[in-house]
Amino acid sequence: MSTPNLFRVAAVQTVSGTSLEANLARAGALIDEAARGGAELVLLPEYFCLMGLRETDKVALRERDGDGPVQRFLADAARRHGIWLVGGTLPLWCEDPARVYNTSLAYDPRGERVARYDKIHLFGFTRGSESYDEGRSILAGTQPVRFDAPCGPVAMSVCYDLRFPELYRSLARGDGVNLILMPAAFTYTTGQAHWEILLRARAIENQCYVLAAAQGGRHENGRRTWGHSMLVDPWGEVLAMLPEGEGVVSGTIDPARLAEIRQNLPALRHRVL
Template identity: 65%
Template structure:
């Protein structure tokens, strides 16, 4: 499930609660500027008690064109964006998830859209390459991620003291079979840059469905506003509990969503309605 992780087998379910934060951004075409903004928001989340902090898809660059992310792509394990994440996790002593950053792909004109997770020591414990690539066309609005992104192939999760965390990115949200393939998780992460058009129609509905059907927490981490390239992202970063209730939300603009995960809540939902045990497929 995760080639990066070298964690001991006993890290699961040692913590009764976990404070988590989603950093909502409106990223620009400038990597250094975005990293500075992310640093400020991470510090803000830590001051509010966050032990796990997640950044959105494309947090480091929302380019003026699709080719901009190709020009700043990094080799796996090496580069200023990855160094920033490792250093930030270590300095604050937190679990830190870089929602997505561009890594080198097989083709020189494409990237892997990759989410990476770091432990409080600044060690990378998981890497997930986005599997499902967004394609959309409605009037003048059109997107084709496959033109500049190479699809991943492997579902990825990692273990931490609170439990198992499943990784996904944006358009993956529409494919429930991906989350089933992760097995039983305590937290699902969904960093995204949902468009305003599709987000307004489907974002909250799909997020709450994933939480309900997997009986786990969902932390959705969004881009949220009007970007310099003219794209409008939906925002609405939120934390959802295993019953599908929204615990906190940030509608638009930069900000931080903070909330607490509770083992007692997970256990109660799963005991009252043991749907995970009732599965036959």
């Protein structure tokens, strides 16, 4: 009996700034690094193309679905390297002129788009002088999304979604998912408190790998993000991690490891609700 193939994945960590051109250049260099390292799927972080000085900056940069500088960049990079490439998030057009969809796009090795996910849960946080309200400039999506890759079913999600386990349960119905993608720009405050434990929890309860690509450092706009991009296995073990700064985290999706854990502890089959 043949053994299912191992599948190499990588998460890119950036400290994106206010220049689209500079951000795409840095993302391109890190995608190159990941591909040279053997990655077959590469995940970029949330806001990889822009961390503006104001929330409205992303609205000015929004693209129509199907074409634009960022979408062309992603398709070209996927095709050039022959990889699956998931573009963390980019701002896409919506009916509201003051807002955008915060959208994650997945491309196959031919550069063809295979999935679009609009972030469903919008971050809001206030503590002292620190305050965020994504709803001011982002329109929430409504549909959970997954796609099939050589490693099996892949669940898409973005940042604040991580706090809502019911999203992943809905995506894992039926045959489950083998990989959860988590592009993010967690704040330093919330990331330090909850990032790793939430990633490990999602991996454990869904018995799958979680690949998290984060923003990680001090940005031009003064915001500090937590970083700690990582790959977590279905037992909740952190296989690779980058604390802060630009770089690449890589590892392997092992079908035998997935099968072993699900056979030894058949929690997915024991679900009642």
